[in-house]
Amino acid sequence: MSNKKRTVALALTTSAQDVYVVPAAFKADVSSIFVSNGSDSTVSVTLQWYSAVNTTSYDIMDAVVMKPRSILQITAPLFLDKNDKITGFATVGSSAITVSIKTEEYFATKI
Secondary structure (H helix, E strand, C coil): CCCEEEEEEEECCCCCEEEEECCCCEEEEEEEEEEEECCCCCEEEEEEEEECCCCEEEEEEEEEEECCCEEEEECCCEEECCCCEEEEEECCCCCCEEEEEEEEEEECCCC
């Protein structure tokens, strides 16, 4: 099975939601995360990585304040295992904050 490059995106709400979930038979390399505040207001954004292996969430960015009409790019790679996910929420909903994730998925073969 070949690698699959994907870009996924989601507009955040005020409740935590899954932005990206690694499919069950895959591993994924996340190479870039874009967070965009398209509103005229200052908004706080939280993104977390959930590790399915130990059922624990880790902060990627915790209540980071984004100015109106701003963008933030995270380029440090994340290497995720099957069923891991990236979740997020913002202090303002209604499509003010969008998160776009660039990833490459690999079929997880047993060794």
